[in-house]
Amino acid sequence: MKAEAAQLSIYNSLTGTKETFIPLNEGFVGFYVCGPTVYSNVHLGNCRTFISFDLVYRYLNHLGYKVRYVRNITDVGHLVDDADQGEDKIAKKARLEQLEPMEIVQQYTIDFHDVMNQFNAIAPDIEPTATGHIIEQIELIKAILDNGFAYESNGSIYFDVEKYNESHPYGELSGRKIEDLLTNTRELDGQNEKRAPLDFALWKNASDEHLMKWPSPWGIGFPGWHLECSAMSTKYLGKQFDIHGGGMDLKFPHHECEIAQGTAGCGIAPVRHWMHTNMLTLNGKKMSKSTGNSLLPAELFSGENDLLEKAYDPMVVRFFMMQAHYRSTLDFTSEALNASEKGYAKLIEAMDSLMSLTSSDSSSADVEGLVAKFYEAMNDDFNAPILVSHLFDAVKFINSTKDGKATISAADLSLLQTEMKVFVRDILGLAKSSESGESRLDPVMDLILDLRQEARANKDWSTSDKIRDGLAGAGIVVKDSKEGTSWN
Numbered sequence: 001m002k003a004e005a006a007q008l009s010i011y012n013s014l015t016g017t018k019e020t021f022i023p024l025n026e027g028f029v030g031f032y033v034c035g036p037t038v039y040s041n042v043h044l045g046n047c048r049t050f051i052s053f054d055l056v057y058r059y060l061n062h063l064g065y066k067v068r069y070v071r072n073i074t075d076v077g078h079l080v081d082d083a084d085q086g087e088d089k090i091a092k093k094a095r096l097e098q099l100e101p102m103e104i105v106q107q108y109t110i111d112f113h114d115v116m117n118q119f120n121a122i123a124p125d126i127e128p129t130a131t132g133h134i135i136e137q138i139e140l141i142k143a144i145l146d147n148g149f150a151y152e153s154n155g156s157i158y159f160d161v162e163k164y165n166e167s168h169p170y171g172e173l174s175g176r177k178i179e180d181l182l183t184n185t186r187e188l189d190g191q192n193e194k195r196a197p198l199d200f201a202l203w204k205n206a207s208d209e210h211l212m213k214w215p216s217p218w219g220i221g222f223p224g225w226h227l228e229c230s231a232m233s234t235k236y237l238g239k240q241f242d243i244h245g246g247g248m249d250l251k252f253p254h255h256e257c258e259i260a261q262g263t264a265g266c267g268i269a270p271v272r273h274w275m276h277t278n279m280l281t282l283n284g285k286k287m288s289k290s291t292g293n294s295l296l297p298a299e300l301f302s303g304e305n306d307l308l309e310k311a312y313d314p315m316v317v318r319f320f321m322m323q324a325h326y327r328s329t330l331d332f333t334s335e336a337l338n339a340s341e342k343g344y345a346k347l348i349e350a351m352d353s354l355m356s357l358t359s360s361d362s363s364s365a366d367v368e369g370l371v372a373k374f375y376e377a378m379n380d381d382f383n384a385p386i387l388v389s390h391l392f393d394a395v396k397f398i399n400s401t402k403d404g405k406a407t408i409s410a411a412d413l414s415l416l417q418t419e420m421k422v423f424v425r426d427i428l429g430l431a432k433s434s435e436s437g438e439s440r441l442d443p444v445m446d447l448i449l450d451l452r453q454e455a456r457a458n459k460d461w462s463t464s465d466k467i468r469d470g471l472a473g474a475g476i477v478v479k480d481s482k483e484g485t486s487w488n
Contacts, residue, residue: 001027001063001064001065002062002063002064004063004375004379005063005064005065007375007376007379008020008021008063008378008379009021009379009380009381010243010273010275010381010382011275011327011381012272012273012274012275013173013251013274013275013276014172014173014271014273014274018380018381019273021242021273023065023242024240024241024242024272027064027065027066028065028066028067028068029060029065029066029067029068029242029243030068030070030237030238030241030242030243031053031056031057031060031067031068031069031070031237031241031242031243031245032070032071032072032229032232032233032236032237032241032243032244032245032271033049033050033053033069033070033071033124033244033245033246034071034072034229034244034245034246034247034250034254034255035050035071035072035073035074035127036073036074036108036112037074037075037078037089037090038073038074038075038090038104038105038108038109038112039078039089039090039092039093039104039108040093040108041108041111041115041296041297041298042108042111042112042115042296042297043287043294043296043297044280044287044295044296044297044300044332045247045279045280045287046247047115047116047119047297048277048280048321048326048330049245049246049247049277050071050116050119050121051119051121051318051321051429052245052277052321052326052382053071053245053275053277054119054121054122054429055322055326055382055384055427055428055429056243056245056275056382057069057122057124058122058426058427058428058429059378059382059427062422062426062427067125068125068126068236068237069124069125069126070124070125070126070127070128070232070233070236070237071124071126071127072127072128072129072130072228072229072232073105073109073112073127073128073129073130074129074130074225074228075090075101075102075105075109075129075130075131076088076090076101076130076131076212076222076223076228077130077204077222077223077224077225077227077228078090078225079225080092082225082253082254084194084200084201084204084224088101088210088211088212088222090104090105090212091210091211091212094211095211101211101212105129115297115298118297118301118314119297119314119317119318119429120314120315120318120429120430120431121429122429126236128232128235128236130223130228130232131212133228133231133232133235134214134223136231136232136234136235137203137223137227137228137231138203138216138217139231140227140230140231140234140261140265141157141202141203141227142217143265143266144159144202144261144264144265145157147264147265147267148160148163149163149164149260149264149265150202150264151195152218153193153194153195154193154205155205155218155219155220155221156193156201156203156204156205156218156221157201157202157203157218158193158194158195158199158200158201158202159199159200159201159202159257159260159261159264160195160196160199161178161196161198161199161200161260162178162195162196162198162199164260164263164264165178168260168263168264170198170256170260171252171256172256172259173251173252173255173256173259173274174251174252174255174256176252176256178198181198182196182197182198200224200226200253200257201224202223202224202226202227202261203216203218203221203222203223203224203227204221204222204223204224205218205219205220205221206220206221206222210222225254226253226254226257226258226261227261229254229258230258230261230262230265230270233258233262233270234262234265234266234270239262239266239267239268239270240262240266240268240269240270240271240272241270241271241272242271242272242273243271243272243273243274243275244258244270244271244273244274244275245274245275245276245277246275246276246277247276247277247279248276248277248278248279249279250276251276255274258270258271259271275326276327277326277327278326278327278328278329278330279329279330280329280330280331280332281329281330281331281332282294282295282307282331282332282333283307283331283332283333284331284333293307295307295308295332297314297317300312300317301313301314301317308332308333308334308337309334309338310334312337312341313341315344315430315431315432316337316340316341316344317337317340318428318429318430319340319343319344319347319428319430320332320336320337320340322384322385322387322388322428322430323340323343323384323385323388324384324385325381325383325384325385326382326384327381342472343392344430345472345476345477346392346395347391347392347395347424347430348430348432348477349477350394350395350398350399351420351421351424352477352479353398353399353402354398354416354417354420355417357398357401357402357408357413359408359409359410359412359413360407360408360409361407361409362407362409363407363408363409363412364406364407364408365397365406365408365412367408367412367415367416368412368415370390370393370394370397370416371415371416371419373390373393374387374390374391374419374423377390378423378427384428387423387427387428388428391420391423391424394416394420398416445476445487448467448471449478449485449487451467452464452467452468452478452485453485455467471487
């Protein structure tokens with residue numbers, strides 16, 4: 001375990017404060033993130049959440065923790081409008097497409113994995129599906145019933161929120177009071193099965209036409225959306241675990257219900273540290289399909305959209321996301337992405353230069369102090385934008401050393417090479433731009449570099465520089481050396 005692990009603090013959404021991170025079991029971290037409901041292509045807001053927690057996972061691993069990272073796939077039970085009544089989102093999509101629900105699940109799970117791979121996100125250690133854990137969900141419902149916090153109604157099981165609130169503060173995560181919730185809750189059609197409007201479904205009785213259903217002690221039905229994460233996190237991480245992450249839109253009611261279910265079923269609050277990512281906006285406005293202000297990752301990578309001026313590489317987008325703290329809002333604009341593209345190219349170029357630097361007898365910069373700042377940033381609630389600013393302090397020093405304006409000792413050079421690689425590649429997860437598509441770019445780049453070489457041979461420096469600068473603007477760095485011209 002690295003000594004820096006003792007300095008890690010995490011903002012806990014439950015307490016509203018930064019807390020020194022002390023895991024339940026020394027050296028081990030149980031980490032759960034709510035995954036996607038796979039009824040459509042994953043959207044950028046989801047991607048921001050998963051990339052943020054990929055950063056968390058990478059850093060915890062770097063500190064030396066043995067992390068068990070669980071991120072689920074929701075493939076049943078998530079009803080339209082996140083309600084207890086209505087159609088299952090996946091079943092609705094299957095009906096519209098005239099496909100089996102599991103065909104929809106397979107199609108969009110593959111899409112999700114493809115996008116995460118393009119963003120260079122590490123796969124979780126366990127990726128359970130809701131449909132694969134029906135038995136565990138039924139057993140958890142039985143425990144909640146036995147403990148007196150749920151009731152049966154017409155073959156459905158509902159959580160008794162008011163009964164739970166007599167001994168536990170329902171609403172503590174979102175800061176809501178049950179009296180206000182009751183006042184603001186109106187009766188809806190189909191809620192007559194419930195004893196009270198705040199009660200939520202643990203198990204729903206299925207009609208004959210319902211596509212996704214299973215036998216249970218209470219009849220044929222399907223699990224409630226909130227229950228699924230409680231059952232899967234408990235199975236793989238225990239009754240209580242260290243960190244639970246998700247988007248801030250899940251705070252209420254989803255995560256609030258998870259706390260209630262876990263406490264009611266297992267007798268202990270399930271999570272010690274709750275982490276929530278903030279929302280994305282696009283050109284200053286909320287992302288919304290209904291208004292047309294929406295963008296899929298594929299449209300962002302290809303440039304096939306009317307909202308941004310060009311295509312952006314997945315690594316440029318990942319770098320852009322790292323320039324805002326995960327608890328801050330992040331606005332996608334062409335101007336901001338263009339700036340990130342240039343910054344990313346500058347960082348990668350400096351990384352290449354660093355590997356070819358030669359050492360001196362002394363250093364003209366405090367490399368140890370600079371590296372300490374890298375850790376300070378990440379230990380302050382995974383503050384990636386502050387880390388990036390310190391990395392660019394290192395970039396300035398690297399470029400000065402390359403130009404002969406600064407010096408670096410052999411020991412400091414070794415330290416800086418190691419730590420820059422760790423923080424840029426391993427922790428921020430910034431692979432080289434277009435790494436996954438380099439094989440397709442090879443013949444194109446060969447042609448472009450041949451044209452540039454002809455321009456240089458003809459002393460047409462204007463065309464040569466135009467090609468180099470144009471490629472740099474697209475995140476491709478051209479390097480000339482005695483051995484020839486290369487690109488990355």
